[in-house]
Amino acid sequence: MSSFKSKPGLRRFTPTPLEPLSPVPADIDIAQSAKLKPISQIAEELGLLPGEVELYGEHKAKVRLSVLERLADVPDGKYIDVTAITPTPLGEGKTTTTVGLSQALGAHLGKRVITCIRQPSQGPTFGIKGGAAGGGYSQVLPMEDFNLHLTGDIHAITAANNLLAAAIDTRMFHESYQSDKALFDRLCPKDKKGQRHFAIGMQNRLKKLGITSTDPDQLTDEERARFARLDIDPESVTWRRGVDINDRMLRGITIGQGEAEKNFELKTNFYITVASELMAILALTTNLADMRERIGRIVIGLNRQGEPITADDIGCAGALTLLMKDTIKPNLMQTLEGTPVFVHAGPFANIAHGNSSILADRIGLKLADYVVTESGFGSDMGMEKFFDIKCRYSGNIPNAVVLVATVRALKMHGGGPKVVAGSPLAPEYTNENLDLLRKGVDNMLAHIRIAQKFGVPVVVAVNRFPTDTEAELELVRKIALEEGQVVDAVVCENWAKGGAGAVELGKAVIKAAEMPSNFKFLYDANLPIKDKIETIAREVYGADGVDYSPEAEDLINEYTRLGYDKLPICMAKTHLSLSHDASLKGVPKGYRIPIRDISASIGAGFLYPLLGTMSTMPGLPTRPAYYDIDIDLETGKIMGLS
Numbered sequence: 001m002s003s004f005k006s007k008p009g010l011r012r013f014t015p016t017p018l019e020p021l022s023p024v025p026a027d028i029d030i031a032q033s034a035k036l037k038p039i040s041q042i043a044e045e046l047g048l049l050p051g052e053v054e055l056y057g058e059h060k061a062k063v064r065l066s067v068l069e070r071l072a073d074v075p076d077g078k079y080i081d082v083t084a085i086t087p088t089p090l091g092e093g094k095t096t097t098t099v100g101l102s103q104a105l106g107a108h109l110g111k112r113v114i115t116c117i118r119q120p121s122q123g124p125t126f127g128i129k130g131g132a133a134g135g136g137y138s139q140v141l142p143m144e145d146f147n148l149h150l151t152g153d154i155h156a157i158t159a160a161n162n163l164l165a166a167a168i169d170t171r172m173f174h175e176s177y178q179s180d181k182a183l184f185d186r187l188c189p190k191d192k193k194g195q196r197h198f199a200i201g202m203q204n205r206l207k208k209l210g211i212t213s214t215d216p217d218q219l220t221d222e223e224r225a226r227f228a229r230l231d232i233d234p235e236s237v238t239w240r241r242g243v244d245i246n247d248r249m250l251r252g253i254t255i256g257q258g259e260a261e262k263n264f265e266l267k268t269n270f271y272i273t274v275a276s277e278l279m280a281i282l283a284l285t286t287n288l289a290d291m292r293e294r295i296g297r298i299v300i301g302l303n304r305q306g307e308p309i310t311a312d313d314i315g316c317a318g319a320l321t322l323l324m325k326d327t328i329k330p331n332l333m334q335t336l337e338g339t340p341v342f343v344h345a346g347p348f349a350n351i352a353h354g355n356s357s358i359l360a361d362r363i364g365l366k367l368a369d370y371v372v373t374e375s376g377f378g379s380d381m382g383m384e385k386f387f388d389i390k391c392r393y394s395g396n397i398p399n400a401v402v403l404v405a406t407v408r409a410l411k412m413h414g415g416g417p418k419v420v421a422g423s424p425l426a427p428e429y430t431n432e433n434l435d436l437l438r439k440g441v442d443n444m445l446a447h448i449r450i451a452q453k454f455g456v457p458v459v460v461a462v463n464r465f466p467t468d469t470e471a472e473l474e475l476v477r478k479i480a481l482e483e484g485q486v487v488d489a490v491v492c493e494n495w496a497k498g499g500a501g502a503v504e505l506g507k508a509v510i511k512a513a514e515m516p517s518n519f520k521f522l523y524d525a526n527l528p529i530k531d532k533i534e535t536i537a538r539e540v541y542g543a544d545g546v547d548y549s550p551e552a553e554d555l556i557n558e559y560t561r562l563g564y565d566k567l568p569i570c571m572a573k574t575h576l577s578l579s580h581d582a583s584l585k586g587v588p589k590g591y592r593i594p595i596r597d598i599s600a601s602i603g604a605g606f607l608y609p610l611l612g613t614m615s616t617m618p619g620l621p622t623r624p625a626y627y628d629i630d631i632d633l634e635t636g637k638i639m640g641l642s
Contacts, residue, residue, distance in 0.1 A: 012045070013045050013106065013112070013338075013339075014037075014041075014045070014338065015106070015107035015108075015337050015338050015339075016034075016035055016036075016037060016107075016334075016336065016337050016338035017337075018137055018336060018337055018497075018498045018499075018500070020137050020496060020497050020498060022496070024136050024137070024495065024496050026642055027131060027133075027134075027135050027136065027139060027143065027641070027642040028131075028143060028144075028638065028639065028640065028641050028642055030136065030137060030139065030336070031133070031139055031141055031142070031143035031144070031336075032143075032637060034139075034141055034336055036058075036059050036141055036142065036334065037334060037338050038058055038059070039053075039055065039057075039058060039059050039060055039061045039332060039333070039334070040053070040055065040061075042061075042332060042333075042334050042338070042340050043061060043063075043332060043340075045340070046114065046332075046340050046367050046368070047367050048063060048067060048367070049067075049070075051064075051066075052064045052066055052067045052070075053332070054329065056150075056151050056331075059141065059142050059145070059333070059334070060142070060145060060150065060151060060331060060332065060333060061331070061332040062151060062326065062329035062330065062331055062332070063329055063330050063331075063332050063342070063363060064329055065287060065288070065328065065329065065359065065363075067363055067366070067367075068362060068363060068366065071366040071367070074366045076365040076366065076396070077112070077364070077365050077366075077367075077368045077369045077370055077371055078369065078370045078371070078399045078400075078513040079361070079365060079371050079373070079396055079397065079398040079399050080101075080370060080371065080372045080373065080398060080399065080400050080401075080402060080509055080513065081373055081374070081375055081383060081386055081398045081400075081401050081402070081456075082094060082097060082098045082101070082372065082373070082374045082375070082401075082402045082404065082461075083374075083375050083378065083379040083382060083383035083386075083401060083402070083403055083404070083447070083451065084377065084378050084379070084403065084404040084405070084447070085378055085379075085403070085404070085405045085409060085410070085413070085443050085444050085447050086377075086378045086380070086409075086413065086443055086447070086575070086576065086577060086578055086585070087377055087378060087409075087575055087576060088409045088412045088413070088419065088576070088585075089419040090406065090408050090409050090412060090419055090425075090429070091406075091409075092404050092405065092406050092409050092463065093135065093404060093406065093463040093495060094374060094404045095117065095132060095133070095134045095135075095374060096134045096135045096136060096138045096139075096463070096494065096495050097138070097402065097404045097461050097463060097492060097494065097502070097505075098115060098117060098134070098372055098373075098374040099115060099117075099134040099138040099139060099140060099335050099336075099341075099494075100134075100137075100138035100492065100494025100495070100498065100499060100501060100502040100505075101372055101402065101461075101494070101502050101505055101506060101509065102114070102115040102335060102339050102341075102370075102372045102499075103138060103335050103336065103337040103339055103494065103498055103499025103502065104494070104499040104500070104501075104502035104503045104505060104506035105339075105370050105372070105499075105506045105509070105510075106335075106337070106338075106339035106499070107337040107338065107339060107498075107499045108499045108500060108503050108506065109503065109506050109507070109510070111368075111369045111370050111506075111510075112367070112368045112369040112370070113339055113340075113368050113369065113370045113371075113372060114339070114340045114341065114342060114364040114367060114368040114370075114371055114372075115140070115335065115339065115340070115341040115342065115371075115372050115373075116330075116341075116342045116344070116356050116357075116360045116361050116364050116371055116372070116373040116374075117140070117341065117342070117343055117356055117373065117374050118343070118344070118345060118346045118347070118354075118355070118356045118374070118376070119149075119150060119153060119154065119331070119343050119344060119345060119346035119356075120132035120133070120146065120147055120346060121154065121244055121272065121273065121274045121346055121348070122148075122149070122154075122244045122245055123244060123245060123246045123272050123274070123618055124246075124625075125147050125148070125625065125641070126245065126246070126624060126625055126626040126629070127246040127618065127620050127621065127624050127625060127626075128621060128624070128625060129625055130625040130628060130629060130640060130641050130642045131143065131146075131147045131641040131642050132146070132147060133146040133147060134335075135495055135642070136494070136495035136496055136498075137336055137494065137495065137496065137497060137498035137501075138335070138336065138494045138495060138498055138499070138502075139335065139336050140333050140334070140335055140341050140343065141333065141334055141335065141336060142333070143641060144638045144641060145333075146333065146343065147641055149244075150331050150343060151326070151331055152326075153282075153326075153327040153331070153344075153345075153346075154244050154273055154274070154279075154346065155244075156323050156324050156326065156327050157242075157273055157276060157278050157279050157282065157324060157327060158242050158243065158244055158273045158276075159323050160278055160319075160320040160323040160324050161241065161242040161273065161276045161278050162241050162242060163316060163319060163320060163323065164239060164298070164300070164311060164314065164316060164320060165239055165240065165241045165242075167314045167315070167316045168232065168237060168239055168300050168301075168314060169255065169256070169266065171230060171232065171314060172230075172232050172234060172264075172266075173256070173261065173262075173264045174186075175229055175230065175231065175232075176262075176264055177262065180221075180224065180225040180228055180229055181224075183228035183229060184216075184224045184225075184227070184228040187202075187227075187228055188216040195217075196215075196216035196217055197216065198214065198216060199315065200318060201312075201315035201316060201317065201318050201319065202227075202315055204296055204312035204317070205227065205312055205313050205315065206227065208310075208312070208313070209223070209226055209227060211223050211226075211227065230303060230309055230313055230314070231303040231304050231305070232300075232301055232302075232303055232304075232309055233301060233302050233303060233304045234266055236301035236302040237268075237300060237301035238299075238300065238301055238599055238600070239298075239300040239301070240268060240269055240270055240271050240616075241268070241270045241271075242270060242271055242272065242273040242275070242276045243270055243272065243273060244272060244273040244274070245272075246272065246617070246618045246619055246620045246624075247270065247617065247619075247620075248617060248618075248619030248620070250269060250270035250617060251269050251270070251615065251617045252267070252269050253267070253268060253269060253270070254266070254267055254268075255268055269617065270617055271351075271616035271617050272348075272351075272616065272617055272618060274346050274347050274348050274351075274352065275347070275348065275351045275352055275616040275617075277298055277601045277603055277604050278295070278298075278320070278324065278603075279345060279346060279347045279352065280347055280352050280353060280601055280603075280604035280606075281294045281295060281298075281603050281604050282324065282327055282328065282344075282345045282357060283344075283345035283347055283353065283355060283356065283357045283358065283390070284353075284357075284358055284389070284390065284393050284394075284604055284605060285328065285357075285358070285359065286358060286359065286362075286393075286394075287328075287359075288321075288325065288328055291321060291324065291328055292317065292318070292321045294603040294604065294605070295311055295317045295320050295321050295324075295603055296310060296311055296312040296317040296603075297310055297311070297312070297602055297603050298310060298311040298317070298601075298602060298603035299600055299602040299603075300314065308562060308602075310602075311603070328359065330342040330343070330344040330357060330359060330360035330363060331343045331344055336498060337498055337499050340368075342356070342357075342360035342361075342363070342364055343356075343360075344356050344357040344359065344360040345357040345360075347376075348376060349375065349376025349377045349381040349382035349385060349575065350376075350377060350381060350572060350573060350574060350575045350614065351572045351608075351614065351615075351616045352570065352572075352608070353382075353385040353386075353389045353390060353570050353604075353606065354375055354376030354377065354381060354382035354385055354386075355373070355374075355375050355376065355382060355385065355386050355389075355390045356373060356374070358390060358393065358394040358396070361373055361394065361396060362394070362396065365396065370509075370513070376575075377575035378447060378575065378578075379401075379403065379447040379450045379451050380447070380450055380540050380541060380578055381573075381575050383401065383450070383451065384450065384522065384536065384540050384571075385570055385571075386398075387454050387519075387521065387522070388521055388522055388523065388536075388568050388569070389568045389570060389605075389606055391521075392521060392525065392568055393605060397456075397517065397519045398456055398517075398519075399456070399457070399512070399513040399514075399515075399517060400456060400457045400458070400459060400487070400509055400512035400513045400515075401451045401454075401456050401457070401458045401459070402458075402459050402460075402461050402505070402509060403444070403447055403448060403451060403458055403459070403460050403461065403486075404460075404461045404463060405444045405460060405461070405462055405463070405476060405480075406462065406463045406465060406468075407437060407462070407465065407468045407472045407473065407476060408425075408429045408465060408467070408468070409440075410437055410440035410441055410443060410444060410476065411428060411429055411433060411436045411437050411440050412429075412440065412585060413439075413440035413442070413443040413585045413586045413587075414436040414437060414438070414439030414440025414441070414442075414586065415436065415439060415440070415585070415586070416428045416429060416436055416440070417429075429467070430467040431467075432469040432471060432472060433472075434471060434472065434475060437472055437475060437476070438475065438479075439586070440586060441475070441476060441479050442586055442587045443578070443585070443586050443587055444460070444476070444479075444480065444484070445479070445480075445483055445484050445587075446542065446578060446587045448460070448480065448484040448485075448486060449484075450539075450540055452485075453522060453539060453540075454519055454520060454521075454522065455517060455518035455519045455520050456517050456518075456519055457487045457512040457513075457515045457517065458484070458486045458487060458512070459486060459487050459488050459489070459490065459505070459508045459509055459512050460476075460477075460480040460484065460486050460488070460489040460490070461490055461492050461502075461505050462476050462477060462480075462489065462490065462491045462492065463492050463495065464491050464492060464493050464495075464496075473491050476489070477489040477490075477491065487508060487511060487512040487515065488508035488511065488512070490504045490505045490508050491504075492504075492505050522535060522536065522539060522540070523535045523536070523569075525566055525567065525568050526566055528560070528565060529556050529559060529560065529565050529569070529598075529607065530546070530548075530556060532568070532569045533546055533569055533571075533595065533609055534546050536569060536571055537593040540578075541578050541579060541580075541593060542578060542579075542587060542588065542589065543579065543591055543592055543593045544590060544591060544592050545592045545593070546592060546593045546594075546595060547592050547593070547594050547595065548595045549594070549595065549596045549597070551596070551597060552595045552596060552597055552598050552609065555597070555598045556598060559598070559600055559607060564600055564602060564607060567600075567602075567605055567606050567607050568605070568606050568607075569606065569607055569608070569609065570601070570606040570607065570608040571608065571609055571611060572608050572609065572610045572611060572614045572616070573593075573611035573612065573614050574611075574612070574614060579591055579593070580593055580594060580611040580612035580614075581612065593611055594611065594612055595609045595610070595611060596610055596611070596612070596613075597609070597610040598610070625640075628640035628642075629641060
């Protein structure tokens with residue numbers, strides 16, 4: 001048991017008691033019947049001072065970054081990353097395990113713990129899942145708020161993203177018909193006294209151009225022209241509009257069709273907000289000044305001379321930072337058993353780096369003995385990016401990795417029948433089938449080896465489902481221990497029992513976190529772009545090689561010319577396979593990775609290649625989750641989130 005005095009300013013933690021029912025009710029019924037602590041109590045127990053917390057009602061709050069200054073000299077707690085095997089439609093319960101592990105550590109094993117997870121997008125909430133707050137008796141509360149934009153962070157990111165998009169298109173439009181003199185006169189108009197001034201948002205562009213004069217009237221004609229005309233090449237613009245809804249019809253659109261736009265038409269598209277570079281910046285930033293700098297260096301495209309044009313050049317980086325100023329503060333919530341949770345940032349791991357924020361983790365590490373965080377999808381997706389991107393920028397290295405697996409998902413990887421939403425499961429998934437399971441366990445072993453490549457101790461968590469047999473669960477454990485050489489492999493029942501069902505997992509994690517770590521990045525960031533891509537493809541995906549489209553080849557040359565080749569790599573691919581092809585389950589062999597395009601997120605600090613047909617705007621299925629979601633008009637309660 002850790003001492004309650006191990007961290008300054010803490011008061012004794014009081015768990016919220018659970019009385020699990022059997023059979024387990026629907027997630028939303030559990031959430032709505034739960035007893036919540038006031039969020040002020042959660043903050044106080046965590047060791048936060050009143051001035052460090054901004055309340056959003058009774059059960060949510062934002063935490064100010066000033067806490068990091070106060071606790072600068074406090075040693076960091078242990079850092080645990082939760083990942084998984086390759087996801088299937090059957091669900092692995094990675095978030096449920098993350099929450100259950102935290103409940104076990106905090107409510108049952110006497111550890112100071114905080115959970116750090118991503119904020120869910122409305123894309124999956126109304127598209128494929130109905131909710132993302134965990135499940136059963138391992139949930140984040142209030143569940144409804146968790147799934148519906150919390151304190152407005154995603155709205156702010158959407159607004160900032162689209163302000164920049166509007167600024168880019170508007171600037172190109174005005175430059176298309178105005179002279180250099182007219183542009184300058186409108187950008188720096190005379191005031192009532194006949195004097196001109198540079199706006200705040202113009203200062204960084206002036207510095208970039210080497211213009212030292214602070215008086216617009218002192219600029220030469222040549223300086224005025226360079227300052228006023230960005231001369232953006234429309235074909236080079238990579239910045240797109242965003243919306244936090246799966247809307248496939250926005251994958252390709254034409255803008256500028258109004259009469260007042262003078263035939264200034266452009267083909268463009270939308271991406272889902274969580275794919276925005278601004279979301280990645282929020283997740284990777286370390287303070288407000290760092291956020292402002294990152295936003296300023298966003299590259300939106302090139303001018304006709306092949307030079308990069310940034311958000312600072314556009315002049316709206318300050319305004320974007322203003323829109324996002326409150327998003328930088330992590331959101332404080334709680335689990336069913338009253339342990340604290342930071343919910344912050346929400347990038348998808350298949351089209352971004354897929355991890356919650358550096359800031360939430362850093363605050364958590366100062367406040368708690370254990371920080372349990374989660375990387376998106378399988379170890380080939382979020383975990384690889386967690387280590388190679390997030391840890392590279394944060395300097396915080398996890399003490400252990402938890403790999404989540406389930407019997408039924410492994411059966412699918414062994415060649416089990418296709419799963420159709422709304423249809424009964426095939427008997428292969430509900431009856432004992434050791435042969436099918438043994439074939440599928442190779443997928444788990446592949447993910448164990450991926451995690452071990454980074455030199456961090458691994459614990460396997462096997463989520464028990466009611467149809468799993470003891471022989472099946474023991475087979476997975478035995479193979480993980482003997483062939484995977486993991487620290488431990490534990491069967492978990494936290495979905496049905498809460499933290500009590502993950503106590504053994506908690507003990508295994510405590511043991512693993514005390515073991516020596518030989519952490520190393522998968523690649524040196526100074527390697528050429530292709531070398532980094534091919535290292536990930538070979539070492540993580542198991543591919544035989546990489547094929548580049550002509551467009552990708554050109555972009556690699558261009559990014560190298562511009563000096564962006566030293567950035568880490570964020571691969572955008574399907575999460576449903578170790579390969580680029582979602583239909584290839586298990587451990588695919590004998591294939592090559594196709595790279596069709598490469599984008600540059602200079603503000604966030606990575607390049608992201610697009611593999612195969614990967615899209616940055618998901619589509620809705622034939623039967624989206626919104627069919628099951630409604631509101632009870634008599635009680636006001638939300639129905640159907642699960």
